[in-house]
Amino acid sequence: MEIAKFIEDKYYNLKQARIQQYTHEHNNASEIGHPCERFLVFSRTKWDQKPLHDVNLQCIFDEGKRQEESLVRDLLDAGIEFIESQKPLYDQKLKLSARLDGKIVVSYQEVVNNKQITVKQAYPVEIKSMSPYSFEKINTVKDMFDDIYACKYPAQLTLYLYLDAKEKGYFILKNKSTGQIKVIELTLDYEYAEQLIQKIERINHYVDNNEVPPVTVDATICKTCPFLQVCMPDIKNTSIIFDDDSDLVKLINRRNELQKQLEQTRAIEKELKSVEELIKKAIIGKEKVIAGDYLITGKYVKRAGYEVKETQYWTYKIESLKQEASDVA
Numbered sequence: 664m665e666i667a668k669f670i671e672d673k674y675y676n677l678k679q680a681r682i683q684q685y686t687h688e689h690n691n692a693s694e695i696g697h698p699c700e701r702f703l704v705f706s707r708t709k710w711d712q713k714p715l716h717d718v719n720l721q722c723i724f725d726e727g728k729r730q731e732e733s734l735v736r737d738l739l740d741a742g743i744e745f746i747e748s749q750k751p752l753y754d755q756k757l758k759l760s761a762r763l764d765g766k767i768v769v770s771y772q773e774v775v776n777n778k779q780i781t782v783k784q785a786y787p788v789e790i791k792s793m794s795p796y797s798f799e800k801i802n803t804v805k806d807m808f809d810d811i812y813a814c815k816y817p818a819q820l821t822l823y824l825y826l827d828a829k830e831k832g833y834f835i836l837k838n839k840s841t842g843q844i845k846v847i848e849l850t851l852d853y854e855y856a857e858q859l860i861q862k863i864e865r866i867n868h869y870v871d872n873n874e875v876p877p878v879t880v881d882a883t884i885c886k887t888c889p890f891l892q893v894c895m896p897d898i899k900n901t902s903i904i905f906d907d908d909s910d911l912v913k914l915i916n917r918r919n920e921l922q923k924q925l926e927q928t929r930a931i932e933k934e935l936k937s938v939e940e941l942i943k944k945a946i947i948g949k950e951k952v953i954a955g956d957y958l959i960t961g962k963y964v965k966r967a968g969y970e971v972k973e974t975q976y977w978t979y980k981i982e983s984l985k986q987e988a989s990d991v992a
Contacts, residue, residue: 675718676722682718689758689759690703690757692752694706695818696816697887700862701878702890704866709890730792731790734792749764750762753826759822763827764790765790769785769786770782770783786831789832791834798839804817821849821852822830833846869930869956947961948977
């Protein structure tokens with residue numbers, strides 16, 4: 664028995680067994696920030712046509728859940744009161760459901776009737792684990808709106824505040840790689856909340872009347888949408904169609920080929936620069952070096968100082984000492 668394959672198969676079989684398709688009778692607060700209303704309608708009416716995600720994505724989901732559980736334990740160990748974990752929220756009129764990650768309880772002193780008392784306030788919290796790149800990039804709520812993946816977060820927490828009648832909540836972001844956290848405050852914006860409620864009402868209208876929103880095409884969003892094939896007939900009906908043999912299609916295909924070649928060239932240029940730096944580091948200060956069939960000569964060159972401080976740098980030249988076949992014929 665190949666032990667390595669045995670372990671991997673058992674692990675991924677477990678992940679595969681966790682992949683499920685869920686019905687969506689209600690609007691999910693975590694999705695309302697999605698920029699495409701057709702996606703939100705299809706999530707409720709055509710959920711059964713949504714392809715199941717793969718094992719790799721299931722691994723990401725499981726890891727995100729594990730990161731959240733780990734962070735909650737750390738908060739508790741740090742002496743922070745964390746309550747109402749995974750509390751369900753629901754609004755019957757809007758058919759809106761949510762599940763709160765939890766609440767942070769903060770205590771402070773306040774004077775009431777000339778007496779000092781301890782007051783406790785509980786604030787809704789949404790925990791998000793993310794890659795180091797996203798963690799460094801997102802520092803404000805505005806940064807979330809500007810991010811293709813995080814743009815749904817403000818809507819999610821805003822709806823939590825609306826459903827739970829709270830004025831303020833917090834995002835706790837966690838760097839998956841380092842374990843660092845970052846806390847970002849969100850104050851309930853009533854105007855934005857009203858926009859979200861109107862959006863939900865539109866979704867309910869479409870669903871109740873078996874209708875769909877107008878087609879909007881955004882390649883950045885559409886190319887990864889699980890409902891792309893459902894939308895494709897409507898997208899084609901609102902577009903000018905060029906057949907596969909048209910000159911335009913051929914030009915686009917050629918453009919894509921050239922782009923790939925250009926990317927390869929840039930990668931080669933980057934590697935070449937790195938190699939040249941390593942060579943320079945190995946021979947700097949040496950006026951004459953023999954390396955295999957190569958003679959390397961070098962010298963310091965002074966750069967005249969005008970507006971900048973005078974500096975010097977090492978220059979070198981590599982020439983092959985090996986004769987080519989044509990030279991000895």
